[in-house]
Amino acid sequence: MNIWTRLHTRLSAALVVSLGAWIVPALALASPEGHGGEHGAGHDGGHGGGGFKWIGDGFLGGAGDDGKTGYLVMLFNFFLLMLLLNKLLFKNLRRSNAEASDAIRLELERATSARAEAEALVKEYEAKLDALDAEIADIKAEAERSAQAERAQILAEAKEQAEKIRQAALRAGEREAAIRRAELENEIVEQAVARAEAAIRSSFGPADQRRLVDAWVDEVTNTELGASAEGVN
Known part of the structure; x- marks a missing residue:
């Protein structure tokens, strides 16, 4: 009143x-x-x-x-x-x-209209906040899934690269071993040829020694080199 x-x-x-x-x-x-x-x-x-x-x-x-x-x-x-x-x-x-x-x-x-508008606005913002929370949760879940998928892909690629490197190392080691083996075989052949040539020269005449040594060297060289080439391939 x-x-x-x-x-x-x-x-x-x-x-x-x-x-x-x-x-x-x-x-x-x-x-x-x-x-x-x-x-x-x-x-x-x-x-x-x-x-x-x-x-x-x-x-x-x-x-x-x-x-x-x-x-x-x-x-x-x-x-x-x-x-x-x-x-x-x-x-x-x-x-x-x-x-x-x-x-x-x-x-x-x-005042009643303003209060109703304020309540409607509050409800609208509450709904937007709820939707935003749900969207944030979805983004986090998607980010976690993407991170896990990317991590799995990186690990798979790393394993693949490691396997390639290991295979390359094995092949390089095999090639190096074959080359070294061929070099050792060549040295052995050369030493054997030198010893055989010295022995023959001491037992035969100069002409015989020369002929026999040349024939034996050709035979041994062809045989050993052919075997080395097959081993490398």
């Missing part, structure tokens, strides 16, 4: 109390008992100097020569006063109260 409503209520209550305090004595004085008592008092104490009755003897029912005011005049004046107060005060109070009520209702509607 705003200040205008409280003021309107208090003024209305005060007017009702004033009206009651005014009407009750007037009714009492205007009643036959009051009128009779008043006449009795007038006879006992002389001519009365005031009071109330329904219609006065004066102008427009006002106070007459007897000094008594007409009750209907009082009611007319009261209603006239109420009409003036309604036009000058109560109507403005009601209008102000209505405007204040409209303003309060409008503010409440705006």
Whole structure:
């Protein structure tokens, strides 16, 4: 309840109390008992100097020569006063109260609408956050799967390269061994030829020695070199 409503209520209550305090004595004085008592008092104490009755003897029912005011005049004046107060005060109070009520209702509607919008916005952002959390979880899972797949691929490639290197080393070692073996065989053949040539020269004449040595050297050389070539291939 705003200040205008409280003021309107208090003024209305005060007017009702004033009206009651005014009407009750007037009714009492205007009643036959009051009128009779008043006449009795007038006879006992002389001519009365005031009071109330329904219609006065004066102008427009006002106070007459007897000094008594007409009750209907009082009611007319009261209603006239109420009409003036309604036009000058109560109507403005009601209008102000209505405007204040409209303003309060409008503010409440705006606040309610703003609250609804805020709640909808909060729900929207909560939904977006939930979707973002799910997307982050999917990205992490995909990254882990990609990392595992890449790791497996790297390991497979490394194993393949290691196997290639091992095979190349084996082939290189085999070639080196074959070359070394051929060199050793050539040295052995050369040493054998030299020893045989020396032995033959010491046993035969110069011409025989030369002929036999040449024939034996050709035979041995062809035989050993052919075997070495087959071993290398």
